[in-house]
Amino acid sequence: MKELGKKVLAGDIRAASRLIRNLEDQIPNTHIAMQEIFNNTGNAHVIGITGAPGAGKSTLTDEFIYAFRQKDKSVGVLAVDPTSPFTGGALLGDRIRMLRHAEDKKVFVRSLATRCSMGGLSKAVGEGIHVMDALGKEKIIVETCGVGQQEVEIINHAHTVIVVLVPGMGDEIQALKAGLMEVADIFVINKADRDGAGKLYKETLNMVHMSKGAAADNSWNIPVLLVESVLEPHKFAESVDAIREKVEEHYQYLVDNNLLVERMRRKTAAEINEALWGAILQPVLNNLEKDGEIEKMVEQVLKKEIDPYTLADQIASKYVK
Ligand code: GDP
DSSP: OHHHHHHHHTTOHHHHHHHHHHHHTTOTTHHHHHHHHHTTOSOSEEEEEEESTTSSHHHHHHHHHHHHHHTTOOEEEEEEOSSOTTTOOTHHHHHGGGGGGTTOTTEEEEEEOOOTTSTTHHHHHHHHHHHHHHTTOSEEEEEOOOOTHHHHHGGGTOSEEEEEEOTTOOTHHHHHHHHHHTTOSEEEEOOTTSTTHHHHHHHHHHHHHHHTTTOTTOOOOOOEEEOOOTTSHHHHHHHHHHHHHHHHHHHHHHHHTTOHHHHHHHHHHHHHHHHHIIIIIHHHHHHHHHTTHHHHHHHHHHTTSSOHHHHHHHHHHHHOO
16 A cells, blocks of 8 residues: 555556545555655645536636646646546546547546435545645545535535636525635536526626625636637637636735635545544444344344444444543
8 A cells, every 4th residue: 555655656547547446445555645745735726516416527627727738837637526436427528538638648637436415425535635636636626416505514624715606597596605605716607509698697796796895805807708618629629718717816815815724624634534434434434334233233232222322432442441
């Protein structure tokens, strides 16, 4: 495992893929590779792209890669794939477009197969970012499927959060937007060819304007950018490059105002929490599972022979010194 970490530090893409897979599959001792790379993380600019499924995040990400490559930045993309590898699904077809960067050694794209609705997503994302960072990627784009809570969690990982909105998503999006206000550093209105894009743009501008007073400590003016339709490739590329510029501007703002560390404080606390879980609780659970203890406990609690709290106390006194 130590070797695997070393290879990642040397820029070995296959090693990085393997490490990400090991992390996802929770292969024992993978943390040894993480120990090896940790000191070389924290250099990349992490950009989160979030929004409802079908909002056009993958399409935008693909163009972002291009825009950053034009500026000679190396790029990592961590896509949180809502479709399981077993069911496949239409989204896979879209992802294939990212293959246009497949030959480019400075681009590294990985999907996390973890389903959006399942726990552990945050951990997998955080660790995936570390691996890409250690690999030397300067810009890391994290594309999350925007389903409720996960959208908000992106703020624990990204320095700059782009929220993608599209016209015609109905009223429920309005409610969503309220929660999104707190996480968005940049709003993007996508699919300009659709009816209502102009209206949504104005509404979002209004919303940003009205909420300005609420965020007292925030001197960053949240921009709202309308992206030209992908159906007009040239204009589309231009408007995505304009977002790239805003993204860079936001990063500079964070650096100039010493806010980068602030953003990462929460993530670090969550990471310690998760590492503790892995070091303490996971081995205990593994042991219990191995011996078939868990099923026995379930039966005991079902029969009310013992309650879960007493049970946990007993286990804790056995394992925790
Ligand atoms: P994601 O689920 O947010 O990643 O969305 P995708 O990038 O996969 O896009 C969903 C669908 O919207 C795809 O079929 C895209 O081709 C389409 N799409 C993306 N951008 C535009 C656009 O500007 N206009 C229109 N009409 N369709 C778009």
